[in-house]
Amino acid sequence: MEALVLLAILFGLIFLRMPVPFAMLTSAVAFILIQMWAGTQPIFAIAGLKVIPQRITPSLESFPLLAIPLFVFAGNLLNATGISDRIFAFAKTLVAHIHGGLAHVNILASIVFSGMSGVATADAAGLGAIEIKAMTKAGYDRAFSAAVTAASSIIGPVIPPSVIMVIYAVLSGESIAKLFLAGIVPGLFLGFVLMALIYGLAVTGRVHSPRTPRATFRDVTCAAWRALPGLMAPILLVTGLLTGVATPTELGAVVTVYAILLGVLTRELTMENFIGALRTTVFTIGALVFILGCAAPISWIISVLNVPAALQNGLLSVSDNPIVLLLMINLMLLVAGLFLETTAILLIAVPTLLPLIKTIGMDPTQFGVMMIFNLLIGAITPPFGVILFIMMDIAKLSYGALVRAMLPFYLPIVITLIVITLIPAITLFLPNLVANGLP
Numbered sequence: 001m002e003a004l005v006l007l008a009i010l011f012g013l014i015f016l017r018m019p020v021p022f023a024m025l026t027s028a029v030a031f032i033l034i035q036m037w038a039g040t041q042p043i044f045a046i047a048g049l050k051v052i053p054q055r056i057t058p059s060l061e062s063f064p065l066l067a068i069p070l071f072v073f074a075g076n077l078l079n080a081t082g083i084s085d086r087i088f089a090f091a092k093t094l095v096a097h098i099h100g101g102l103a104h105v106n107i108l109a110s111i112v113f114s115g116m117s118g119v120a121t122a123d124a125a126g127l128g129a130i131e132i133k134a135m136t137k138a139g140y141d142r143a144f145s146a147a148v149t150a151a152s153s154i155i156g157p158v159i160p161p162s163v164i165m166v167i168y169a170v171l172s173g174e175s176i177a178k179l180f181l182a183g184i185v186p187g188l189f190l191g192f193v194l195m196a197l198i199y200g201l202a203v204t205g206r207v208h209s210p211r212t213p214r215a216t217f218r219d220v221t222c223a224a225w226r227a228l229p230g231l232m233a234p235i236l237l238v239t240g241l242l243t244g245v246a247t248p249t250e251l252g253a254v255v256t257v258y259a260i261l262l263g264v265l266t267r268e269l270t271m272e273n274f275i276g277a278l279r280t281t282v283f284t285i286g287a288l289v290f291i292l293g294c295a296a297p298i299s300w301i302i303s304v305l306n307v308p309a310a311l312q313n314g315l316l317s318v319s320d321n322p323i324v325l326l327l328m329i330n331l332m333l334l335v336a337g338l339f340l341e342t343t344a345i346l347l348i349a350v351p352t353l354l355p356l357i358k359t360i361g362m363d364p365t366q367f368g369v370m371m372i373f374n375l376l377i378g379a380i381t382p383p384f385g386v387i388l389f390i391m392m393d394i395a396k397l398s399y400g401a402l403v404r405a406m407l408p409f410y411l412p413i414v415i416t417l418i419v420i421t422l423i424p425a426i427t428l429f430l431p432n433l434v435a436n437g438l439p
Contacts, residue, residue, distance in 0.1 A: 337378020
């Protein structure tokens with residue numbers, strides 16, 4: 001009953017349009033005050049409101065969290081030095097001649113760029129502007145171009161590096177390196193099914209897709225040479241993860257230094273670009289750290305109220321079939337993702353659901369990829385999908401036109417979610433392959 005009161009306060013504040021971090025902090029304070037007045041839970045009277053700062057500070061004292069600003073800064077630096085344009089040009093020489101043309105280029109470029117930026121919105125806003133401009137200039141429908149870009153942007157946080165994976169690792173105690181490796185195959189699979197859908201739409205004539213002549217070998221090699229400095233960033237990261245020569249945090253520092261050296265050597269990193277990348281990183285990380293801190297008191301209250309055990313008993317009373325339980329969990333997360341910010345859901349859901357996942361025998365790494373992918377769907381789903389609003393601004397589209405264009409893309413995305421949920425090998429193949437070398 002107490003947990004329902006907490007959730008009612010939290011969701012009530014959110015529906016009143018209070019920003020999610022403030023809603024979490026305010027609901028925690030209000031709940032503790034109510035419990036102190038009611039006296040039904042003596043621990044809250046003993047702890048008092050001083051438990052709020054006591055929980056916020058330790059929640060941010062984590063060495064693995066240092067990987068987040070490093071990867072975000074590296075991605076912003078590479079984006080500021082024109083790497084995005086080179087990657088798009090290289091992808092164009094490889095797949096633009098296939099039915100679907102620049103839509104395939106869009107997907108492939110997002111896969112490559114995902115190895116540099118661990119944030120979906122960075123992919124959508126940075127590379128997305130280039131992709132939409134190129135597609136509309138070539139004669140593609142503006143709504144279709146924006147929909148392809150929105151769908152491909154969620155590949156970024158699945159393929160390493162991934163900010164949201166680092167947060168899950170800190171909350172669950174799982175290895176960041178293992179999670180990073182676990183996301184590679186699902187990310188590639190999503191790219192493949194999206195390209196399959198685009199090919200089908202183009203071949204059947206449901207979308208207009210101007211054909212591009214096949215690039216010559218010389219064109220491919222020239223584009224690859226120009227993109228090689230940028231391609232080296234994800235290669236360094238994946239090689240480091242596979243060999244286990246460094247922790248993900250150390251690899252973040254390596255990639256950041258590499259991005260700075262690359263910008264200096266190519267003379268494309270000006271002081272203005274450097275300061276701009278630094279400013280963007282500070283704003284991104286500042287907002288993220290604020291959310292992490294505000295969620296800590298909520299997580300403590302959930303633990304004190306023993307919500308994980310109650311939820312576990314409730315779901316097990318419906319069914320003890322692991323597949324049914326996973327489908328119910330996915331449905332719960334999908335609904336939550338329609339209304340709440342991804343990180344906020346993660347901070348509440350991980351400590352709540354992880355005990356149940358361990359009970360039914362699911363690997364926490366597989367569950368992490370499943371949960372993260374599930375929550376990313378919310379970022380491109382009405383009514384509050386943040387990437388939809390970014391695409392509307394870039395493409396100058398109405399909300400309704402973009403949502404209608406997005407509809408076909410939900411099919412391959414949901415198929416990928418089902419595959420991740422029901423086939424452990426797709427997430428655990430690479431981590432198990434190099435398990436002995438993981439830091």
